[in-house]
Amino acid sequence: MFAPTSLTLSGERFRVRYALTGDETEARSKAEALCLEQTVELPAELLPDDDVRGQIVGQIETLKVLPEGRCDVVISYAVETVGAELPQLLNVLFGNSSLKPGIRVMSLDLPEGLLRQFPGPRFGQAGWRSLLDAPERPLLCTALKPMGSSPRRLADLAYQLATGGIDMIKDDHGLANQPFCPYHERVARCAEAVARANSETGLNCVYMPHVSAPAEKIVERALFAKQAGAGALLIAPGLVGFDVMRQLAADDRIALPIMYHPALHGTYVTRPDQGISHAVLFGQLPRLAGADATIYPNYGGRFAFSKEECRQIVEAAAAPMGGFQPIFPVVAGGMTLERVPELLDFYGHDVIFLIGGDLYRHSPDLVENCRYFRSILD
Amino acid sequence: MFAPTSLTLSGERFRVRYALTGDETEARSKAEALCLEQTVELPAELLPDDDVRGQIVGQIETLKVLPEGRCDVVISYAVETVGAELPQLLNVLFGNSSLKPGIRVMSLDLPEGLLRQFPGPRFGQAGWRSLLDAPERPLLCTALKPMGSSPRRLADLAYQLATGGIDMIKDDHGLANQPFCPYHERVARCAEAVARANSETGLNCVYMPHVSAPAEKIVERALFAKQAGAGALLIAPGLVGFDVMRQLAADDRIALPIMYHPALHGTYVTRPDQGISHAVLFGQLPRLAGADATIYPNYGGRFAFSKEECRQIVEAAAAPMGGFQPIFPVVAGGMTLERVPELLDFYGHDVIFLIGGDLYRHSPDLVENCRYFRSILD
Numbered sequence: 092m093f094a095p096t097s098l099t100l101s102g103e104r105f106r107v108r109y110a111l112t113g114d115e116t117e118a119r120s121k122a123e124a125l126c127l128e129q130t131v132e133l134p135a136e137l138l139p140d141d142d143v144r145g146q147i148v149g150q151i152e153t154l155k156v157l158p159e160g161r162c163d164v165v166i167s168y169a170v171e172t173v174g175a176e177l178p179q180l181l182n183v184l185f186g187n188s189s190l191k192p193g194i195r196v197m198s199l200d201l202p203e204g205l206l207r208q209f210p211g212p213r214f215g216q217a218g219w220r221s222l223l224d225a226p227e228r229p230l231l232c233t234a235l236k237p238m239g240s241s242p243r244r245l246a247d248l249a250y251q252l253a254t255g256g257i258d259m260i261k262d263d264h265g266l267a268n269q270p271f272c273p274y275h276e277r278v279a280r281c282a283e284a285v286a287r288a289n290s291e292t293g294l295n296c297v298y299m300p301h302v303s304a305p306a307e308k309i310v311e312r313a314l315f316a317k318q319a320g321a322g323a324l325l326i327a328p329g330l331v332g333f334d335v336m337r338q339l340a341a342d343d344r345i346a347l348p349i350m351y352h353p354a355l356h357g358t359y360v361t362r363p364d365q366g367i368s369h370a371v372l373f374g375q376l377p378r379l380a381g382a383d384a385t386i387y388p389n390y391g392g393r394f395a396f397s398k399e400e401c402r403q404i405v406e407a408a409a410a411p412m413g414g415f416q417p418i419f420p421v422v423a424g425g426m427t428l429e430r431v432p433e434l435l436d437f438y439g440h441d442v443i444f445l446i447g448g449d450l451y452r453h454s455p456d457l458v459e460n461c462r463y464f465r466s467i468l469d
Numbered sequence: 470m471f472a473p474t475s476l477t478l479s480g481e482r483f484r485v486r487y488a489l490t491g492d493e494t495e496a497r498s499k500a501e502a503l504c505l506e507q508t509v510e511l512p513a514e515l516l517p518d519d520d521v522r523g524q525i526v527g528q529i530e531t532l533k534v535l536p537e538g539r540c541d542v543v544i545s546y547a548v549e550t551v552g553a554e555l556p557q558l559l560n561v562l563f564g565n566s567s568l569k570p571g572i573r574v575m576s577l578d579l580p581e582g583l584l585r586q587f588p589g590p591r592f593g594q595a596g597w598r599s600l601l602d603a604p605e606r607p608l609l610c611t612a613l614k615p616m617g618s619s620p621r622r623l624a625d626l627a628y629q630l631a632t633g634g635i636d637m638i639k640d641d642h643g644l645a646n647q648p649f650c651p652y653h654e655r656v657a658r659c660a661e662a663v664a665r666a667n668s669e670t671g672l673n674c675v676y677m678p679h680v681s682a683p684a685e686k687i688v689e690r691a692l693f694a695k696q697a698g699a700g701a702l703l704i705a706p707g708l709v710g711f712d713v714m715r716q717l718a719a720d721d722r723i724a725l726p727i728m729y730h731p732a733l734h735g736t737y738v739t740r741p742d743q744g745i746s747h748a749v750l751f752g753q754l755p756r757l758a759g760a761d762a763t764i765y766p767n768y769g770g771r772f773a774f775s776k777e778e779c780r781q782i783v784e785a786a787a788a789p790m791g792g793f794q795p796i797f798p799v800v801a802g803g804m805t806l807e808r809v810p811e812l813l814d815f816y817g818h819d820v821i822f823l824i825g826g827d828l829y830r831h832s833p834d835l836v837e838n839c840r841y842f843r844s845i846l847d
Binding site for chain 2: 240307
């Protein structure tokens with residue numbers, strides 16, 4: 092049935108920590124199934140040879156019983172199973188096992204050799220700070236809203252926001268290429284408006300268009316943004332795939348900082364006993380795929396993340412990871428101006444505050460609202 | 470603050486049915502938040518004008534109290550919010566609200582005008598049947614395994630499987646472009662082996678390579694597959710994004726049937742009170758994006774889908790949906806040969822049985838195992 096084959100791998104492996112529900116016996120059985128499911132997809136007794144069994148099948152490195160009926164299991168996989176491709180890394184990490192309940196990816200430990208196959212953040216925290224001439228303070232971000240506005244109205248808002256001292260003005264992630272607000276016209280007008288404001292203020296505000304788009308159009312839109320003078324890009328890998336972000340980050344023609352948006356990714360984190368941890372989904376994976384900043388909903392806003400989950404994202408955004416630079420956490424999701432002092436205590440200065448609605452609400456004068464926001468941080 | 474703008478939309482809307490946890494009061498409050506979150510991302514009182522409020526914000530069409538502390542809510546959105554782009558359709562459907570607990574997308578109702586913006590299945594059930602010269606019977610599919618095998622070994626297996634009468638031989642979805650099994654060599658060898666078997670048997674077996682790949686390489690790999698003689702393509706939108714499948718389905722140079730693989734998508738369905746329903750994720754969305762067949766784990770296998778969930782997928786794969794053809798459900802995930810008669814009762818004849826491990830296990834003679842499998846169905 093199986094022709095002979097020989098396999099000699101490097102022996103280098105990467106490690107994935109999973110939380111599995113169940114007592115030790117159940118968790119061990121789940122872990123053994125994971126080792127097969129994520130690689131050979133055959134029962135162990137049907138494997139054709141020892142090379143596959145010994146080198147390809149995942150290996151349980153440690154298994155620890157946790158309180159509350161869970162176990163912590165570390166499984167290692169040969170780096171060659173990934174073939175240096177990000178979609179396949181995601182596949183080995185959690186592909187088929189996402190279909191089984193009671194399994195959560197908690198953290199990734201990738202060796203340097205594997206990390207070097209991916210671009211990582213081109214700018215990182217230091218790159219943003221240099222671009223914005225803001226060596227130390229927290230950064231200010233807001234969004235152009237609401238969907239339904241014309242490019243002219245959004246450009247007018249962008250001008251006011253840039254005049255008031257906002258660092259980064261992003262498209263709301265609901266702005267795509269709608270007939271009432273076509274991508275190219277919006278980007279050209281908003282980039283021009285921000286450049287005009289910068290020439291008046293002497294500041295370095297950056298306009299960040301949203302480039303989640305049909306597959307064959309994403310690179311074109313990013314290149315158009317660059318040429319129009321946009322200073323960064325916003326993309327939602329939940330809508331278009333993580334590897335597209337990797338592609339944009341690696342493209343020397345684009346060479347703009349990239350911000351990750353979590354749209355459609357929420358389901359992976361919302362239950363503690365399944366999916367992917369906050370640290371991996373919003374920290375490690377965006378960073379691996381080349382994000383320079385990662386948006387997530389802050390604790391105490393209109394979403395349900397806890398303080399501890401936010402802390403884990405921040406740690407993953409800056410923890411040692413090969414030669415990758417730390418990236419910025421972008422604190423969002425119903426943020427208010429009055430919470431900024433409390434959040435400075437929690438986050439320190441290496442953070443981007445993304446305030447949307449509350450910036451429009453504070454007073455009828457948007458420029459003044461921005462100046463007020465900026466004054467809290469300066 | 471907001472410059473004047475005017476907006477005149479067509480009035481055509483699409484409908485999304487959500488299940489929301491909570492009693493009527495809580496569900497209504499969640500539904501109102503959804504209407505804003507998925508569109509304007511501003512509180513209602515901050516909206517700048519009636520055009521946006523009346524035409525862009527989602528509208529609650531119906532709200533019904535269900536047993537067990539849930540409500541069924543239908544929300545409609547203007548078709549223009551999508552801008553005829555699939556990533557943005559996903560975004561309006563569930564983008565930010567995926568980050569909130571207690572919300573599940575249950576079904577989509579898209580008007581014909583919006584459906585016509587997407588290719589839909591190029592082949593559908595009828596196309597597969599014509600290609601395989603199998604007008605009525607259930608179809609047989611299996612996978613080349615295990616990861617770690619060389620292209621030569623996999624081609625040898627493909628030859629045996631095709632000789633035995635399998636209709637479709639797919640790459641295991643763990644086969645990517647690993648150094649021990651590079652994509653191009655594998656595809657060339659396996660396509661040749663299947664063609665050779667077909668020339669001997671007179672059958673029409675199809676080889677189906679897995680084309681989930683780095684973003685800039687997917688189309689090239691699909692074109693290579695076509696040119697090498699592969700008869701269909703396998704892709705996992707959870708790894709590379711749904712829109713890539715739409716791109717492949719729409720490309721006249723490729724023009725091959727496409728099979729959807731659920732890798733990494735499982736988390737969306739595993740909890741009944743969150744995520745996306747089985748019918749939408751494995752039925753409506755793949756079909757909208759151009760899949761001709763959709764793989765999912767069958768009830769009673771090594772995954773945890775129920776009989777009712779499987780029934781819903783089958784219905785969504787064939788229910789009226791604009792001019793889209795019905796697509797095949799592909800019953801997989803620990804399927805065994807002995808269950809085929811039972812499953813024929815449940816699924817009828819319009820189904821693809823994907824049997825992996827059990828086909829290798831049945832006896833040491835793989836060709837005979839395939840003939841046995843085929844004999845059950847003929």
